[in-house]
Amino acid sequence: MCRGRELLPITCLERAKELKALFGSLLQKSDHTITGQLKKNDKLRLNVNEPLKWKESFEKLICSQNGLCLFRAFLVSEFSEENIAFYLACEDYRATKPSKLATKAKKIYDEFIECDAPHEVNLDHVTKAITKENMEHPSLSCFALAQAKIYTLMEKDCYPRFLRSSTYLELSRKSKTG
Template sequence: MCRGLDSLPSTCLERAKELKALFGSLLQKSDHSITGTGQSKKCNKLRLNINEPLKWKESFENLLSSQNGLCLFRAFLVSEFSEENIAFFLACEDFRAAKPAKLATKAKRIYDEFIRTDAPREVNLDHVTKAIIKENMEHPSQSCFDLAQSKIYTLMEKDCYPRFLKCPTYLELSRQTKTG
């Protein structure tokens, strides 16, 4: 179940409200366009295909490959106090595409933000995975976070994604889609 936005920490509250408002406006617009003034450039001006929300239910991959779906899922994770999971997943995607000269710097940033004990956005990983990453940090390669990214992806797919599909915001959006 989606938690109320008022229970979020103040740093997350603004972003969650922004994304909820962004998608809430979608339900009221007949042309199914979304416009916002938030920080995320990808979420600022989006167009939603009429059948897009129904495709998100088909697979977690469909949800993540949709810019709109990713924005709504991220807002849901903020409301669930687990936005660090998708942030880590996306940071790993960005890292994998980085030029070799930037790998060490980016690896350190990801490690400091998401992996190390007491990291500001620490993801929930077992100590064995963390130890493997720590070893990988000595000579970072584009695959040094693959195991952790896979574990976080599975966590989101098996735990967060089913809850997202039951979230009132998604249910209302899919209901509106079905009724045209």
């Protein structure tokens, strides 16, 4: 699986709007790439065919910095951003030093899994119970089952809706004609 949390900008919605505008301007460029200004000294290279690759698989979408940002903005618009936030928190957790596992695991559990958590993800009772049991001795894999369930939920439910969204359809149409 890819990691991407550290690649996400602070305000993904603003970034998504900027990306949409940058991809739209690709039609007017002859070399099929454009360099857009993100922050004062931070540049991003965009490729006109990038949105077409996102349709190949959910993995390709979330492994793309731009794709992940637009997908996250889409989830925000659907009020289900907690799914990608949990997935990315688990990816980040798997890179945690052993000395910090317990603290980080509790934070993720409290934010996403516990009943009435601020950003509770939709998990079945059995998965929640297994994850709670895993919390007794946190390891790098204590969220593996829950993360896999959320990944599957996004892949089978959110991802197809993203591919049918007006933003994605517009970007892919521009990519095909660009």
